[in-house]
Amino acid sequence: AQSVTQLGSHVSVSEGALVLLRCNYSSSVPPYLFWYVQYPNQGLQLLLKYTSAATLVKGINGFEAEFKKSETSFHLTKPSAHMSDAAEYFCAVTGGEGGGNKLTFGTGTQLKVEL
Amino acid sequence: DADVTQTPRNRITKTGKRIMLECSQTKGHDRMYWYRQDPGLGLRLIYYSFDVKDINKGEISDGYSVSRQAQAKFSLSLESAIPNQTALYFCATSDLKGARVNEQFFGPGTRLTVL
Numbered sequence: 001a002q003s004v005t006q007l008g009s010h011v012s013v014s015e016g017a018l019v020l021l022r023c024n025y026s027s028s029v030p031p032y033l034f035w036y037v038q039y040p041n042q043g044l045q046l047l048l049k050y051t052s053a054a055t056l057v058k059g060i061n062g063f064e065a066e067f068k069k070s071e072t073s074f075h076l077t078k079p080s081a082h083m084s085d086a087a088e089y090f091c092a093v094t095g096g097e098g099g100g101n102k103l104t105f106g107t108g109t110q111l112k113v114e115l
Numbered sequence: 116d117a118d119v120t121q122t123p124r125n126r127i128t129k130t131g132k133r134i135m136l137e138c139s140q141t142k143g144h145d146r147m148y149w150y151r152q153d154p155g156l157g158l159r160l161i162y163y164s165f166d167v168k169d170i171n172k173g174e175i176s177d178g179y180s181v182s183r184q185a186q187a188k189f190s191l192s193l194e195s196a197i198p199n200q201t202a203l204y205f206c207a208t209s210d211l212k213g214a215r216v217n218e219q220f221f222g223p224g225t226r227l228t229v230l
Contacts, residue, residue, distance in 0.1 A: 009155065034218070043119075043205060043221035044158075084166040090157060102148075102173070103219055 002027040002093045006106035014114050019063075019078040021109045023091035026072065033074040034092040034103070035065055044090065050074060060087070086113045118142045119222035121206050127228045134193040136225050138206030145210055147189040148219065149173075149181060152203040161204075164189055196229040205229075 006053075007022040025031055032051050036044040048059025055067040065076045076089060092104040119140045128134050138147065146165050150158040150173075162174030162181040170181060178200060180192045193200055203226050207219040 026119060036221075043223045045208075045221070046218060049218060102160060102163060105150075105157040105159075 002029075002031060002095050003105050004033075004091045004093045004104060004106040006089075006091050006109050008109055009107065010110045010112065012112040012114060013081045014045070015083055016080050017080045019076070019085065019111065021076040021091075021111065023065075023074045023076065023106060025070050025074060025091075025093045027093055027095055029095040032094045032107075033065075033067060034090060034094075035059065035063070035076050036105075038088045038090065038108075047076070047089075054075075081113045083103045083113050083115075086111055093103050117223070119206060119208055119220055121204075121222040121225050123225060124223065125226045127230065129230050130197055132196050134196050136191045136204055136227070138141060138189045138191070138222060140187050140208045140220075140222075141167045142208055142220060143186075143210070144208035144220070145186065146208060147183065148207040148209075149189070149191045150178075150207065151175065151200075152179055152224075158205065161191065174181075179187065181189075193227075193229075196227075198229045200225060201229045 003026045005024045034049045035047040037047050038044050047063050048057045050057050050067045054095050058064045063078045088110050090108050092103045094103050122137045142217040147165040149161040151215050152158050159175050164170050164183045167183050182190050203224050209219045
C-alpha cells in the first residue's frame with residue numbers, strides 16, 4: 001500500500017520568496033511520485049513526476065522536486081513565487097506497474113502568495 | 116477542445132434522486148477513473164476501469180456505481196443520492212504505454228450538491 005503526507009494544509013509566501021511544499025511518501029515498492037496543481041474552478045494539472053530516472057525533476061512554471069529515498073520525501077520548490085502560483089497543490093504516489101497503477105493523493109496544500 | 120470532458124459541470128439535486136455524471140475522453144486512453152474531492156481530504160478513488168470489460172472498486176465505492184459504455188466513455192451513478200455525497204467529482208484517464216505510465220489526465224470536474 002502507498003500513502004503520502006503533505007505537511008501544512010495552508011502555506012503563505014510573499015511574492016518573490018521561495019516556495020517549499022512538503023510531501024513524504026510511504027510505499028512498499030519503488031514509487032512513482034507526482035505533483036499536481038489545481039487552480040480555482042479547474043481540474044488537476046500535472047506539474048512534474050518522478051519515475052525512477054533523475055532524482056531532481058523539473059516541471060512546468062519553474063517548479064522542481066527532489067526525490068530523497070533516505071528521507072522518503074518529494075518536496076516541491078520554486079525559487080521565486082509569483083501571484084499566479086496561488087493554487088492548491090497535491091502530491092500523489094503510485095507503486096508503478098507492479099503496484100496497482102492507482103494514484104493515492106495527499107490531502108493538498110493551499111498556497112497563498114502575498115504582495 | 117478539451118481532451119477529457121465532464122457533464123454536467125454543476126448539479127443540484129435532492130436526497131433520494133438518481134444522478135448520473137458522464138465523462139468522455141478523446142485521448143484514446145484505456146484507463147479511466149472517478150474521484151471525489153472534499154475539502155481537507157484530497158482526492159479519493161471511487162471506481163476505476165482498465166478497459167471496457169474491466170471495472171474495479173476504489174476506496175469509497177459504497178453508494179456509487181459505474182458503467183464503461185465504450186473506451187471513451189465512463190459514467191458514474193448515484194442510485195439514491197444523499198447529502199454527504201455533496202462533493203466535487205473528477206474523471207481522469209491514463210494509458211499503459213511507455214514513459215506516460217500512471218500519469219493521469221483530469222477533466223474539469225462536476226460540482227454536485229445534494230439537498
